Amino acid sequence: MDIREIARRAKVSTATVSRAINRVPTVDPQLSKRVWRVVEELGYFPNTQARALVSGRSRIFGLIVSEITNPFFPEIVQTFENLAVENNYEILLTSTVHDPRRMELSVRRMIERRVDGVAILTFGMEESLLQHLRFRQVPLVFVDVGPDTPHVANIRIDYLSGIRQAVQHLAALRHTRIAFITGPLRLKSALARKTAFLQSMSEIGIPTNLITEGDHTMEGGMSALTKLIAVHGRPTAILCSNDMTAIGVLREAFERDIRIPSELSVIGFDDIRLAQFTTPPLTTVQMSQTELARLAFQALMNEVGQMSEDHQASEYRLTTNLILRRSTALAPTTSDRKKAPRKPV
Amino acid sequence: MDIREIARRAKVSTATVSRAINRVPTVDPQLSKRVWRVVEELGYFPNTQARALVSGRSRIFGLIVSEITNPFFPEIVQTFENLAVENNYEILLTSTVHDPRRMELSVRRMIERRVDGVAILTFGMEESLLQHLRFRQVPLVFVDVGPDTPHVANIRIDYLSGIRQAVQHLAALRHTRIAFITGPLRLKSALARKTAFLQSMSEIGIPTNLITEGDHTMEGGMSALTKLIAVHGRPTAILCSNDMTAIGVLREAFERDIRIPSELSVIGFDDIRLAQFTTPPLTTVQMSQTELARLAFQALMNEVGQMSEDHQASEYRLTTNLILRRSTALAPTTSDRKKAPRKPV
C-alpha cells in the first residue's frame, strides 16, 4: 500500500495525494476530502524513509547520553520524547557507556540515519569524534562544554546559584564543619561544582578543608564518607557533587549508625527523581532535567529553522536551585551525640 | 557525498561500491581495497534511508514502554540498545505515558518509520491499537499478555518461583503475620503476583488475610502500610508486588519509627537497580530486566529471520528468583518491640 494506490482509489494523481496529506492549502477541499477518506479507510501511513530521502530532512534528532541507566537521564529522555512527538520528530537515542568505540559508533549511527541535529548530553566527549558531524554541518547542542562554532549551541549551567543557596542554608542551620565530596575532577561539570562550593564558603568566611574526591557513584559516596571521618573526624554537614554520592553517604551513615539529619546533614546535587524516595528524602540542588531537555530540544529546533543563515553560536542558560527536603537539620550540639544508639538487624 | 562520488573517485561502478561496502565476497580484493580507501578518506557513510527504501528493511526495532522514567525500564532500554548496536539495528523508543492518544501515536510512529519488529513492554495495551501492526505482519513480542497469533512471540514470566522463595524465606525466619501489598489488579502481571503469593502461602499452610491493594508507586506503598496497620495491626513481614511499593513501605516505616528489618521485614519485586540503593538494601524477587530485554530482542531477531515461513507463535520463559539483601530478618519476638525508640529530627 503506497501513495499510488491511494491516488488510484481517490482518482487523483500522486502529487495531489502528497499535497493533501501535507495539507498544502491550494488543494481543492473536495479532492482533499476524497484523499483523506481513502487514507483513513486503508489505514495508510506515509513512508518516512522515502520522505526523508527526497526532502533531505529525516525529522530525527540524535540524543547522546552516557548511560540510560544513569538516573540523571530518564527524565531527560522522556521530556525530549514528548517534545519530539509534538513536533513530529523522532529521537535516535545512543549511549556511549563511557566506551570510546561506542562514542564513535554513536556518531556513525547519527550520520547514517541522517539526523537533523544532535544533542550531546554526555558530560565529556572526545572532540575529535564530532568532526564528522561538524563537517556535515549537523546542528549540535552541548551542555557545559561546547566549542564556539556556528551551528553549535551551548547550554551553560549556573552551578553557583544553587550551591550558594545550599551552603547558606547549612550555615543558617549553624553548621561550620561542612564537607564537600567532589565528582571525578576531570569532568568540567564536577570541577565547576567544587569551585562553586569553594567560592560560596569563602563568601561567608567559613574555612574549607573538608574536601574529598568521589566519583559520582553511590559506592564513591560511601567510601568518601568513610575517608572523611577517618581523616578529619565527622563533619556535621556534607554537600555532595551529585545525588548518587549523597545516597552513598546516606547508606554509609546508616551502616555506621549515624542518624540523618539529626547527627549529619546531607545535601545532594541534580535532584534526580530518586532523591524524593530516599530515607529521609534528600535535600538537594536542583538542576532541572526537564528544563535541560527542553532547552536542548529548543536549541536544535532553532538551528534547523535557520540552517541556511550563518549565525553565531547561541547560548542558553540553566540555573540551579536548592530544594529543601528532609536530610538537613540544625547542627547537632555536643549533647545530641550518641543519645540513642541504633542497632539494625 | 554519495555512492556515485565514491564510485567516481575509486573508478568503479556504484554497484561495485555497494558490493564492497556490503562485503559481498565475490568482489575483487583489489577493487574492494580501492573503494574502502576512498570511503575512509572522505568519511563516507551510506544513507540508511535509501537503503531501507530499496531493501524494504529499515533495521529499526520499535520498543514501546509505559514510561522511561519508570525505574523498571532504563536497564531494559540499555540492554536492548547494546544488542541493537551489535546487530546493526537502531531502536525506536516510544512511551505511552498511560495515555491512549500516545499509544495510538506510538503505533503510528512505528509504522511510519517502517520498523522491522516491535517489542511491547508496557504491561497493558489496547489490543485494538495493534491492529495496524498485525495487519502489516510486523513481528511483535509481548510480555505476559500476548495473543497466540503468527508473528507474535510471548515472554511468559514465572512469577511463582520467586514469590514462593520469598514466602518460604519469610517463613523460615519464623514470620507468620505476612502481609502482601498488591499492584493495580487490572494488570495481569499484578494479579499473577498476588495469585502466586496466595498459592505460596497456602502451600505452607499459613493463613493469609493481610492483603491490601497498592498501585505500584511509592505513595501507594506508603498508604498501603498505613492502612494495613490501621486495619490489621502491624504485620511482621510484608511482601510487595513491586520494588517501588516496597520503597514506599520503607519510607513510611521510617516516618513511623519502625525499624527495618528488626521490627519489620520487607521484600520487593522486580529488583530494579534502585533496590540496591535503599536503606537498608532491599531483599527482592528478581525479574531480570537484562534477561527480559535479551529475550525480547532475540524473539524479534528470530521473527525477522523467518519472516517468510509461517510458523507458530513462539513462547519464551523468564523465571524469577529471590535476591537476599538486608531488609529481612528473624521475626521480632514480643520483647524486641519498642526497645530503642528512635526519634529522628
Next chain:
DNA sequence: ATGAAAGCGCTAACAG
C-alpha cells in the same frame, strides 16, 4: 488547482 515526470541514494537483477 492538478498532473506528468524527474530524481533523492541506494540495491539487485540482468548482461556482459
Next chain:
DNA sequence: CTGTTAGCGCTTTCAT
C-alpha cells in the same frame, strides 16, 4: 567479477 539500469515511495518542479 563488474557495470548498466530499473526501481524503492515519496516530493517537487514544470506544464497545463
